[in-house]
Amino acid sequence: MKDDDRPPTLDDVAERAGVSSATVSRFLNNPQVVAKGTSDRIREAVEFTGYIPNALAGGLASNRSRMVAVLIPHLEQSLFNDTIENMVDELTTSGNNVMLGLTGTSLGRTKDLIRTSLARRVDAIICTGPVSDEIVETVRRGKALFIQIWELPEHPVGIAIGFSHQDAGRDIARFLASRGYTRPHLITAEGPRAHLRRVGFLQEWEAVGAEAPTETLIEVPSRFGHARRAFAEMRRLPRMPDVVICGSDHLAQGMIVEAQSAGLKVPGNLAVMGFGNSAIAGEMRPTISTVDVDGARIAREVMAAIIRHQDGDEIQPCNVDVGFRLIARESV
Amino acid sequence: MKDDDRPPTLDDVAERAGVSSATVSRFLNNPQVVAKGTSDRIREAVEFTGYIPNALAGGLASNRSRMVAVLIPHLEQSLFNDTIENMVDELTTSGNNVMLGLTGTSLGRTKDLIRTSLARRVDAIICTGPVSDEIVETVRRGKALFIQIWELPEHPVGIAIGFSHQDAGRDIARFLASRGYTRPHLITAEGPRAHLRRVGFLQEWEAVGAEAPTETLIEVPSRFGHARRAFAEMRRLPRMPDVVICGSDHLAQGMIVEAQSAGLKVPGNLAVMGFGNSAIAGEMRPTISTVDVDGARIAREVMAAIIRHQDGDEIQPCNVDVGFRLIARESV
DNA sequence: CTGAAAGCGCTTACAG
DNA sequence: CTGAAAGCGCTTACAG
Numbered sequence: 001m002k003d004d005d006r007p008p009t010l011d012d013v014a015e016r017a018g019v020s021s022a023t024v025s026r027f028l029n030n031p032q033v034v035a036k037g038t039s040d041r042i043r044e045a046v047e048f049t050g051y052i053p054n055a056l057a058g059g060l061a062s063n064r065s066r067m068v069a070v071l072i073p074h075l076e077q078s079l080f081n082d083t084i085e086n087m088v089d090e091l092t093t094s095g096n097n098v099m100l101g102l103t104g105t106s107l108g109r110t111k112d113l114i115r116t117s118l119a120r121r122v123d124a125i126i127c128t129g130p131v132s133d134e135i136v137e138t139v140r141r142g143k144a145l146f147i148q149i150w151e152l153p154e155h156p157v158g159i160a161i162g163f164s165h166q167d168a169g170r171d172i173a174r175f176l177a178s179r180g181y182t183r184p185h186l187i188t189a190e191g192p193r194a195h196l197r198r199v200g201f202l203q204e205w206e207a208v209g210a211e212a213p214t215e216t217l218i219e220v221p222s223r224f225g226h227a228r229r230a231f232a233e234m235r236r237l238p239r240m241p242d243v244v245i246c247g248s249d250h251l252a253q254g255m256i257v258e259a260q261s262a263g264l265k266v267p268g269n270l271a272v273m274g275f276g277n278s279a280i281a282g283e284m285r286p287t288i289s290t291v292d293v294d295g296a297r298i299a300r301e302v303m304a305a306i307i308r309h310q311d312g313d314e315i316q317p318c319n320v321d322v323g324f325r326l327i328a329r330e331s332v
Numbered sequence: 333m334k335d336d337d338r339p340p341t342l343d344d345v346a347e348r349a350g351v352s353s354a355t356v357s358r359f360l361n362n363p364q365v366v367a368k369g370t371s372d373r374i375r376e377a378v379e380f381t382g383y384i385p386n387a388l389a390g391g392l393a394s395n396r397s398r399m400v401a402v403l404i405p406h407l408e409q410s411l412f413n414d415t416i417e418n419m420v421d422e423l424t425t426s427g428n429n430v431m432l433g434l435t436g437t438s439l440g441r442t443k444d445l446i447r448t449s450l451a452r453r454v455d456a457i458i459c460t461g462p463v464s465d466e467i468v469e470t471v472r473r474g475k476a477l478f479i480q481i482w483e484l485p486e487h488p489v490g491i492a493i494g495f496s497h498q499d500a501g502r503d504i505a506r507f508l509a510s511r512g513y514t515r516p517h518l519i520t521a522e523g524p525r526a527h528l529r530r531v532g533f534l535q536e537w538e539a540v541g542a543e544a545p546t547e548t549l550i551e552v553p554s555r556f557g558h559a560r561r562a563f564a565e566m567r568r569l570p571r572m573p574d575v576v577i578c579g580s581d582h583l584a585q586g587m588i589v590e591a592q593s594a595g596l597k598v599p600g601n602l603a604v605m606g607f608g609n610s611a612i613a614g615e616m617r618p619t620i621s622t623v624d625v626d627g628a629r630i631a632r633e634v635m636a637a638i639i640r641h642q643d644g645d646e647i648q649p650c651n652v653d654v655g656f657r658l659i660a661r662e663s664v
Numbered sequence: 665c666t667g668a669a670a671g672c673g674c675t676t677a678c679a680g
Numbered sequence: 681c682t683g684a685a686a687g688c689g690c691t692t693a694c695a696g
Contacts, residue, residue, distance in 0.1 A: 053689090393688050
């Protein structure tokens with residue numbers, strides 16, 4: 001019987017149940033291997049003592065922390081929110097916990113967060129941002145599974161689950177050309193992914209499109225608030241574009257607001273293309289044409305990889321292409 | 333010298349530096365107590381071995397995990413995003429890591445997440461949602477500091493940092509009355525906080541306002557997507573309200589979009605009041621009048637409490653009122 | 665199906 | 681300022 005206020009340990013439970021602590025541990029982690037009667041006594045003892053296992057000790061002893069690091073740039077207006085929510089749900093359901101890191105757009109912060117993730121001995125690190133050689137080196141040193149999402153790098157470090165941003169750019173170009181647009185305006189954020197989409201768009205547009213696109217560069221990430229300046233710049237162009245391609249649905253929403261506020265009809269006077277299929281895309285007026293990325297699918301693939309890794313499978317570096325889907329709505 | 337691929341331990345570093353592992357540990361946690369020459373040798377050894385401390389072992393031995401649980405309902409369009417981003421930044425900077433839990437609106441999930449937080453031996457639990465007696469009981473059992481934010485409960489369990497939602501509702505009523513509005517329409521989400529604001533609004537409106545408000549109930553949380561139905565319901569009212577009070581800026585944004593799409597001027601034909609001062613509130617057209625909550629301030633108060641707790645101070649249950657600020661912009 | 669015991673990698677009085 | 685040693689609370693071969 002414990003009589004101080006220190007939280008009960010496995011030994012306290014074992015003593016009450018009249019078994020060894022090893023058996024209690026087995027009951028907790030692998031119930032089917034312990035005898036029925038024993039199980040009942042242990043269950044009662046756990047209940048009676050109010051035992052909550054110490055996951056620090058468990059992780060140290062078993063060399064599996066059941067903790068997964070999720071590293072994202074921001075929370076607000078993030079393209080990844082849906083994917084992340086799905087992932088956190090799946091992880092929690094499967095008995096893992098999530099360590100959240102906010103990287104901003106700095107590689108330095110990303111590196112620091114990966115170091116502390118490694119210090120926590122997380123089983124896996126899920127990363128959305130770009131990585132440097134130094135980061136790759138750090139990751140290699142640890143034994144955590146490194147998972148990049150929304151990305152298909154040329155040389156995957158661990159496993160990458162994403163899609164081709166260049167293809168997405170291409171598809172958007174083809175789609176807009178097929179709708180008869182001739183004067184596209186590209187708003188590109190400074191990150192590598194947006195850059196890839198831009199390249200894909202320009203390549204394809206050169207093949208299928210009319211005039212060369214005009215462009216605005218904004219800081220990453222593409223947000224609602226960038227629309228004011230971007231729209232103002234667009235208006236100063238010698239000829240007004242007939243469609244604007246945005247790096248996120250939030251930015252697209254902002255452009256719609258700006259356009260309407262300036263008395264333009266969307267899509268009549270200006271069409272707007274979004275990206276990411278955020279919740280608001282389908283709810284805006286007009287609804288926003290966009291590119292859907294299957295966050296639930298990505299979350300499932302991530303979970304599958306983590307579980308294999310936790311079960312001891314060696315995971316070869318590879319890319320998993322989950323594709324994307326262009327959704328035509330009212331804004332284009 | 334280690335020759336296998338197991339990550340280097342404190343002993344590996346100690347051996348290389350020619351000191352005991354205790355000294356290395358001191359150097360890592362309390363550099364000023366070890367001699368200059370020794371420090372240099374240890375620094376070199378850490379560098380050479382690529383040592384990354386095992387925080388699981390450290391936490392177990394020291395009984396301080398330097399991990400803090402943050403429990404929020406959602407990621408997408410969350411009122412707390414700004415507060416949370418500030419908090420995660422402060423926590424990370426001060427050497428703590430964040431365990432993220434997504435509670436949804438279910439008390440059951442909240443309880444489960446609190447249990448696993450306790451299992452991880454987090455130093456503190458930051459919670460935004462409502463809590464049940466069972467949760468309070470669970471929390472009492474652990475030694476983690478329990479912090480509620482955006483909330484000032486009658487009987488705080490640990491420390492609560494927030495503001496009076498009822499006062500906010502009152503201030504909104506007074507503000508709208510002072511602007512000459514006479515037919516308010518309240519959109520209230522089903523959560524306890526929105527309910528308190530509603531009560532405050534109704535009380536004050538009865539004193540200063542004209543007609544009794546009309547109302548719509550929506551599910552929690554208040555989101556952009558709720559606007560369609562809410563607006564449609566409003567339109568069916570015998571007399572159209574002249575101002576609509578929303579539980580979040582996102583919902584307010586949605587109402588503006590709906591109103592404009594129906595040919596109404598905002599605020600000319602319909603004024604719109606938001607809540608939370610999200611980034612978009614100041615960027616929308618028209619800009620959204622709202623209630624600002626100082627997320628950075630809340631984050632600082634939270635950090636201060638956590639640091640005191642980690643330093644061993646006994647923290648008495650109490651409420652910290654950080655207040656709020658009504659911001660008048662174009663939409664009202 | 666169960667127990668005794670070693671070990672996971674740290675921290676921290678205690679002694680010097 | 682530093683070291684030897686106990687201990688944090690688990691897990692897991694190993695043996696029975």
